[in-house]
Amino acid sequence: MKALRIHAYGGPEVLQVDEAPMPRQAPGEALVKVAATSFNPADVAIRTGAFSAVLPLTFPHTMGMDLAGTIVGDAGPEFAPGDAVVAFLPPNIVGAAAEYVAVPVGLLAHAPTAIPLVEAAGLPSTGTTAWQALFEHGALVGGQRVLVNGAGSVVGGLAVQLAVAAGAEVDAIAGPMSVERVRGYGAARILDYTETAVRDIEPGSYDLAVNVAPTPVAELAPLVRTRGRLVSATTDIEADDERITTIRMAAHPSRTVLEELVASVDAGRLRLHVTGVRPLEDAPLVHVDRERGKTLLRP
Incomplete structure (x- = not known):
């Protein structure tokens, strides 16, 4: 073969x-x-x-x-x-x-x-990464405010959709070529990284930040509220921020997660x-x- x-x-x-x-x-x-x-x-x-x-x-x-x-x-x-x-x-x-x-x-x-x-x-792998970032590591619950950095990527776009479906208010950082697609995923606010720098976002704005872009964790940490969480699937954590929980994740296979993702696709909640x-x-x-x-x- x-x-x-x-x-x-x-x-x-x-x-x-x-x-x-x-x-x-x-x-x-x-x-x-x-x-x-x-x-x-x-x-x-x-x-x-x-x-x-x-x-x-x-x-x-x-x-x-x-x-x-x-x-x-x-x-x-x-x-x-x-x-x-x-x-x-x-x-x-x-x-x-x-x-x-x-x-x-x-x-x-x-x-x-x-x-x-x-x-x-x-x-499978991209959906599992997004799901585990939000729920396994991010402990996301409905009503929280979430930032997805790298929302124009495949994993980032799935994370936006999953967080919106869970009842979160989602802000998304994406490039100009992805803005309209990410808006269609239900993000409350789209931040074009060519126009808005991370340092210009109000500190302490989010319960959870998910990083699937090459942005250093240290730049995103100030955006998370005290006792919030920052989960990075792409860049390492160089120093802990004692105010928040920071997690460098790697996805692992899970049939349970995959079955939930499949159900979301079939229900039209995930594209x-x-x-x-x-x-x-x-x-x-x-x-x-x-x-x-x-x-x-x-x-």
């Missing part, structure tokens, strides 16, 4: 579409025919070895943390052959950038029915910003010329 693999850490040139053996389905796994996976910025860190100290890879390594596909064969009582499924795969296991992948059943959720299956490959669907062979180009929005890869 065809698979997008790396045989060593390195630049985009290490990405190769190989002829790989069909996966062996172990007990507790399901064999899935892949409809699509997606490109994530974290794929660059995986490819270059930036995570190798904590998540070492076994080479050759098949890329692809996001999965949308259909069940093939026996998958236990929860899934039947032909069921459409999605999953967020840990980055150090065999990924979904292939024609088939064997997946632990505990990671699978039924795919949303309101969108095409290929498009659903854009949901994905998919901008392109490309073949696996285009992966080196995608790693170099990153498009705005989510790029999907099809085997």
